[in-house]
Amino acid sequence: MAEIQMQTDVPTPQDGSEAANKDWYGRWSHLYKILDRRGPFADPSFTPGHGDVLDSSFIFLREILLNNCRVLVIGAGGLGCEILKNLVLSGFKNIEVIDMDIIDVSNLNRQFLFRPSDVGKPKAKVAAEFIMKRVADVKVTYYHGKIQDKDDDYYLGFQLIICGLDSVEARRWINATLVNLVGDEPERIRVLVDGGTEGFKGQARVIIPTITSCYECSLDMLGKQKTFPICTIANTPRLPEHCIEWASVIHWPKIRPDIKMDTDDPTHIQWLYEIALERAKEFNITGVTYSLTQGVVKNIIPAIASTNAIIAASCCNEAFKLITTAQPYLNNYMMYTGNEGLYTYTFEHQKKPDCPVCGNERVTMEINKEMTVEDFIEYLKERQEIQLKRPSLSHATTGEKIYWQSPPLFEQRTRPNLEKMLIEMVEQGDEITVTDTTLPFSLQIVISYT
């Protein structure tokens, strides 16, 4: 397992004693049993307190935990609410939470810090305020906004970052940001504990940037996005989903070009539902419902309190172990499945040597000589391990733009290249730089023709 020193400002014993006095008798007695005693599985560097003797090492460990460790929680949703609760009950008293969302009624079946009267308010604010109201003497600050708004110094200000996100994009961003943060200075390593759930399944993992495998290394483990070919949607619909996609992708832009579709607006969903239903009738297809319409257009992933609790608790358990060294931490991935029995699989996910974020080998792609630039772009979008949505390409050495998705001026200028053979623009062994607006980094791909 990787040796890693957690960065903490060393407090002096005097700093903490005041804060500790505010606690009622027995508040931390469950925790102190673990923190004050050595354990056979704990790292030998673990320095417990010694019973009731108030010597400096005893104060030290409690203080690291209780007052001086700043933790960032990304996401105040299903996982985030659980994470905040678990952290403050585990002795973390200095927390910041970021979330850009506002509370929706469909959050209430699991996001237990919110009440019906909170619908419409920012999640980060309501969650932080609820925690501080319920749990005495903890500081939870919040930022209602995007993680991309924050700079390196902001992220360096935390000892640990726990993510409970539902978006691949945001995870890739924070992962790449934390890896890039390190540079050649190991003291800039900030551990990322990442959780994710989908229905009865989920995973918790510990990412030590540049040391362990990172989020980008494991993109190929993501399930394939369900997409429907446009020709099926337009010409040969067979499933209710095809009719719903037709309503939202083809019919809406044609009939309501001036109105931006808002999938959170029930009148918009209703409109799509009715159109999809009509089309389904025309083709004798059954099964279009309001709920399915909403599920398809919003790409809804089922979410339940229990799975969130399991994954969030696992993340916080790892955070606690990482900070206190009271037990060894997860190296580095735990998968959970609950639909058929109860099953977990814990393993070490391997670093990918050619990972575009944390690897140092270049990616080589074997490409058919007959490929056009457009074919190549489609090919990139299909590759599971790189997950690109709108890739823009340039020649890495000459800097020549092969195809740029934006701004419109460059798009127009490079559009004719789409029909060209890739080999006309990129020679055997040349390198292409791929960027995507969703990525905080660029990919370097060496082209090898077959």
Add this chain to the structure above:
Amino acid sequence: MNVDKKTQKYDRQLRLWHANGQTALETAKVCLINGTATGCEILKDLVLPGIGSFTVVDNKIVEGSDVGNTFFLVSDSIGMNRAQAVTEFLQELNEDVKGFHFSEDPIALIENQPEYFLQFSIVITTNLPEKSLLKLADILWNAKIPLVIVCTVGFIGYFRIALPEHTIVEAHPENIIDLRLDVPFPALEQYVKTFNFGALGSMDHAHIPYVVILLKYLEQWKRDHDSKLPSTSAERNEFKKLIQSGRRNVEEENFDEALASVWKACTSTKIPRQVEEIFKISSCENITAESSNFWIIARAVRDFAANEGLGLLPLAGNVPDMKADTPNYVAMQNIYRQKAKEDASAVRARVHNILNSIGRSTDSISDDEIDSFCKNASFIQVIRYRSLQEEYITEPKNADIGRWLQDLQENIVHYVLIRAMNRFYESYNRYPDAATFFLEDDAEEVSEEASNDFNTLKAYVNILLREWKITSYPEHLDNHIHEICRAGGSELANIASLLGGMVSQEVIKLITKQYIPMNNTVIFDGVRSTSSSYIL
């Protein structure tokens, strides 16, 4: 707006267990014995999805340490009755759920008035001593009420389900496709005959559903091979070549799909073994007025298969998406659906006959319930849990425990320690609680008191090992004994919450009778972040 508030609130879970699962939840009465941190976390994850009601049975007074590890208490709760205090905070989570508290000593209640627990749909216990547990387990077992026993200590969590029988129709398998390619029914054969591949234009040819392609070539194959399907891999390859020969160009995706399904097409459709086993259970043979709906329908399906079903289960009727034009796909889908409907209606007739014969009215089992059973017939499950009596007294799994204990990766060691810890508690009315582990260069000596806890706990471990007829003491147990002494009966918020999630998820599966619950013990090790399940 055509969706009510409640459907909106529960949208993300209705996509997993649907309206019928939700109704089951909303009528469930859950009892929690002891409002510990773990107990409250379990209830939180049941109140949020909307169980009918919960009742906390606990007569303890809230202490400072409870407020420290339980989110549903505040420092003002100190000194109050714990059942009442946690109920008030848990109740806030969902206005649709009723919360009750009963400030009674659970141990005395089990001893003096055990019938109290028969009013619940499920009972969950935390921190209950062995003797009370066995008595409660016995009463609930006889009443067929599920019991879930939960314990967390330090970084370890344990829970156990006890219930005589749990039947599942909606297991929600990920792949539910039954196309009968090897044994096409007449309407399907008829439909395939309407295709003349050679006469089709290129567009239509590229849109023949792969099911039709396979059936067409299988028919040809069977004509040339004594009506037999390709059975060896050489034959399957030859059959693939036959399909390839009909392909007009590489662009025809429907032929790709056909080729990818050759193996499936050549596998004979039959009743899955696990379903055959269910049909052999005596509850399926001996239907009485007391039989549950599950067994009545199971019997009807068994009889259907033995007669008009020609050895097969009722058809599910689902058709996966495939490359095809709309009219052909819809027509084929309707043929499968029609056959499924016919099968279900034959099963319905048999169910009604059985109901008549046992004096129950024919509308006491709904058509929906029968249809759902038919759709899921290949995936039905029956779990017969072992009783706690069997595990603890009459038939402990001596050999298995002994074998599992040899493997250092196994989590069974925590089971041994939790059982020993509970024995310790019953004798001393406290948990082992001391710093007993030191490094060689530690200046301190183990205090006498501490070494007593270690030795006493180890003595209980040895008693258990003897009971299980395990003759040699596995040395690695020492470290786990140290770890339990270190934990001192503590409940860490993270482990409480993790177990809360696991337990509530299993409870939801039991109540909704959907998805497959674990059987019968799960142990989570928060040191290694692993879990195991055991049949104990």
